[in-house]
Amino acid sequence: MDKRYNPVEVEEKWSAIWEKRRLKNSGSDSTFSQVIPPPNVTGTLHMGHSFQYAIMDFYTRYHHMNGKDAYWQVGADHAGIATQMVVENNLAKEDKSKDDLGREEFLKEVWAWKEYSEKNITSQIKRLGCSVDWKKYRFTFDDDFNKAVNKAFVDLYKKDKIYRGYRLVNWDPSLKTAVSDLEVYRQEKEGKLWYIKYPLHGKNEFLTVATTRPETMFGDMAVAVNPKDKKYSQYIGEYIDLPFVGRKIPIIGEDYVDASFGSGCLKITPGHDFNDYEIGKKLCLHEVDGVIKTSKNIEDFEPISIFDDNAYSNNSVPDNFKNLDRFKVRKLVLEELEKLGLLEKEEKHQISIPRGERSDIVIEPKLSYQWYVKTKDMAAKANEAVNSGKIKFHPENWLKTYFNWMNNIEDWCISRQIWWGHRIPAWYDEDGNAYVGLNEEDVRQTYNLGNLPLKQDEDVLDTWFSSSLWPFASLGWPEQTEDLKKYFPTSLLITGFDIIFFWVARMMMMSIEFTGKVPFENVYVTGLIRDENGQKMSKSKGNIIDPLDLIYGIELEDLVKKRTSNLMQEKIANKIERKTRGQFPKGIDSYGTDALRMTFYSLATHSKDISFEFGRLKGYRNFCTKVWNAARFINNYSEYNQTFISKDKSDEWIYAEFNKSIKQIKRNVESYRLDYAINEIYEFFWNKFCDVYLEECKKSGNTENLRPLLKEILLVLHPFAPFLTEEIHTILFDDPIL
RNA sequence: GCGUCCAUAGCUCAGUUGGUUAGAGUACCUGCUCGACACGCAGGGGGUCGUUAGUUCGAAUCUAACUGGACGCACCA
Known part of the structure; x- marks a missing residue:
């Protein structure tokens, strides 16, 4: 045995062996099962993946070693929008677009990318030592999964839980697709509120409306005032002559209008605003010969849409405003209003702009046909499963977040106008x-x-629609396979808090809907890995750490290159380079997978943001070396007991301490506190076993128990540091642990 | 607007039912090349536990207010 543990060599050896095997306790009637949150085939895995997989692998090995039939379903997600964007960006570098290729050819490109990305991802999972069965690998867009998705869709449709509707959706003008509410985030920003004078029909008077979006005035179908507002209530029933357009729009009374906000008059644009849409629907606003009418017949309701798929103005606007980007329309509208003396004033105003989470572009509410899932009943059933304790959250406080959303859930728009995905x-x-x-x-x-x-x-389906079937469809559903019978419902789901709504809640709804069972009994919600300052890791911040670079190490020049290449803005490259050189003047050392794994466990506290810190990593690398050297030392004694037999006080003490630690670890593992667990074994091994017991043994010469005790310790340590323990166990006992 | 979370050593974090002198890793200081390990050993310094008030025999831990920060949901044009 070398004086220093060389993790890379040992790990490559064992991961090659492990990728070909499958953990099995086939005789066991008790199972432990979990599914991997399938990683997107958008590129490579990041720290967050490694973190979660380390925990998943811990639990798989742990339960296997405790006699359970442990199964971990592996796979990957086709990730519709995200993957399509990657491939489109790659094409753009060659000055090509997806429309140049056409749907069929483009999809070929995506499949090629998928193969490439999948190869990266699977090799990374293998390199982490994950104990999965690669023969059972699933992809959310493979043929069988596609069948499961179709069946789910058709069944829901037959049960009247899926419908097609023409209404306002969140439209992403850059991706040119609808997205769900969850895929929109809000950006708080200082904006403006414009006061526009609208001429009253047949009078030489004006009503002033206040709006943040003057460009949508071409779609106005009414002006609303609060009926209790004495300033304006007398105008209800009269008409406005909409500037530029000449459309006659009614002044209506609406309790929703806040008389104290803005001018107290609200323009109603049902085609481009969600609130206005509801009001327009209530009154069934529709245009007849240039006049907006109300009715009692919902069939009459016909909002006016003024933008096309790119959010450029369409034929519903006057000629000089046509075919312009919406922000240009805004500018022009304001200029023209000014010229007519209709722009009363502008005020600063705090606004929140909806943006697409993928594209970052401003979302434009747009009328279109889309498919929806009715969620209320399904959500109620999922909530019931949580309330009755069939599904437990760890830590429990995530329940509040979960219920907060589930209790206010809206129907889920599941159709997407992209190409990469399950065709509806x-x-x-x-x-x-x-x-x-x-x-x-x-x-x-x-x-x-x-x-x-x-x-x-x-159209294709929202990626999360297929993901929501993952726990049972990956096991073979709708076929009643052996795996499905044996491993479903799964025991545990480990995932980040960021996808509780996107994924966890939807799996619960779908699983109960289709199998009558919960998808998992326990949900372990992890925090998200951030950099050492608690900042989100991102390419543009230049603070990304590749888990493989921690395992193998990386030269400074390579790291700089990695961080500064393919940046969206070339300007920040210098800054990133300086920062990187400052932080890692000698590049990054090789620490090995076990050290990384144990670092992750020690960081797996119940906090939301997990700062990744090199100090810890160094500490656990040192620990690996410590374990290695203790084993090397023990290996020098040729006389030893087969099992631990207490001979003196020191023996009794260490064995009692060991058993105490085992008990603590068990408790901590079962309550999802791996940070406590790793600390317990660390402290026992270093402070008690090495610093005290080993030294005592040297002095007393009673060294016969060292070897059998080490063997027992290695078993406890194995799920935390599988490579190191396997290697030592094999050297000393001529036999692998698993 | 509603809700959640965080503030403890230079740094990153624990603190598992309210109970001795508040812990870990790392960084720092002083000795050690003495046969496992300098990625080590033996020591050491470093904290008014964000602020204030309260509950209690006892508070980092419970309550309230405040300050600073992160986040989620819903939004007034």
Whole structure:
């Protein structure tokens, strides 16, 4: 044995062995199962993945060693929008767009990328020593999974839990697709509130409306005032002549209007604002010969849409405002209003702008046909499972976050106007009637359509729709496979708090819907890995650490290159380079996977942000060396007991301490406190076993118990540091642990 | 607006039911090349536990207010 432990060599050896095997306790009637949150095939894995996989692997090995039939389902996610964006960006570098290629050719490109990314990801998972069965690998867009997705869609449709609706959605003008509420974030910003004078019809008077979005005035269909507002209530029933357009729009009374805000008059633009849409719907606003009318018939409701898919003004606006970007329209509208003397004033105003989480572009509410899942009933059932204790959250306080969202859940828009994803299993005839079925043949038979020309829906499903089926579909559903029977519901789900709504809640709803069972019994919600200052790791901040660089180490020049290449803004490269050189003047050392794993466990506290810190990593690398050297020392004694037999006070003491530690560790592991657990074994090994017991043994010469005790310790340590312990165990006992 | 979380050593964090002198890793200081390990050993310094008031025999821990910070949800045009 070398004086220093060389993790890289040892780890490469064992990970190559482990990737070919499958942990099995087939005789056991008690199982432990979990599914991997399938990583997106968008590139490579980051620290957050490594962190969570380290914990998942811990639990898999731990339960396996405790006699359970432990199973960890592995796989990857096709990640619709995210992956499509990566491939589109790659094409853009060659000055090509997806439309140049066409749908079929483009999808070929995406599949090629998927292969590339998948190879990276799987090799990384293997390198971390994850005990998964690679023969059971699943991809959310493989053929069987596609069937499961179609079946889920069709079943929900038949149960009237999926419907198609024409309404306002969050439209991403850069991706040109609808996105769900969750995929929109709000940016707080200082904006402006413009006061615009709207001329009253047949009078030489004006009503002043206040708006943050003057460009949408072409879509105005009413002006609303509060009926209790004495200043304006007399105008209810009169009309406005909408400037530029000449449309006659009614002045209506609406309790929703806050008389004290702005001018107290609110312009109603049902085609471009969610609140206005609701008001417009209530009054069934529609235009007849340049006049907006109200009615009691919901069929009449017809909002005016003034932007196209790119958020450029369309034919519903006057000629000189046509075919312009919405922000240019705004500028022009303000200029023209000014010229007409209709712009009364502008005020500074705090606004929150909706932006697409992927594209960062300002979301434009847009009228369109989309598919929706009715969520209220499903959410109620999921909540019931939580309330009855069938699903437990760890730590529990995440329940509040969960309920906060679930109790106010809205229908889920699941259609996306992109190409990479599960095509919606709906077919249309020439009149636009939709038929839903597993495939075209199924549709023709079910609806008795004969040879009627049919065209499949061009849209694909939200990625989270397929992800929500993952816990059971990855195990074989809708087939009643052995795996499904044995490992479902799964025991544990380990995931970050950031996807409780996106994923955890939706898995719960879908699982109960389709299997009648909860998807998992326990949810261990982890924090998110941040840099050493608690900052989110991102390419643009230049603070990304690749877990592989911690395992293998990296030269400074390579690290600088890695951090400064492919930046969106070239300007920040210098800053990042300086920062990197300052922080890592000698590059990054090689620490090995076990040290990294143990660092992750020690950081797995119950806080939301987890600052990754090199001090810890160094400490655990030192610990690995310590364990190695203790083993090397013990290996020098050729006489030893087969099992631990207490001979003196020192023996009794260490064995009692060891048993205390084992008990603590068990307790901590079961309560999802791996930070306590790792600390316990660390402290026992270093402070008690090495510093005290080993020294006592040297003095007394009673060294026969060292070897059997080390063997026992290695077993306890194994799920924390699998490579190191396997190597030592094999050297000293000529036999691997697992 | 509603809600959640955080503030403890230079740094990053624990503090598991309210109970001795508040802990760990790292960094720092002083000795040690003495046969496992200098990625080590033996010592050491370093904290008014964000502020204030309260509950209590006893508070880092419970309560309230405040200050500073992170985040989630819903939003007034």
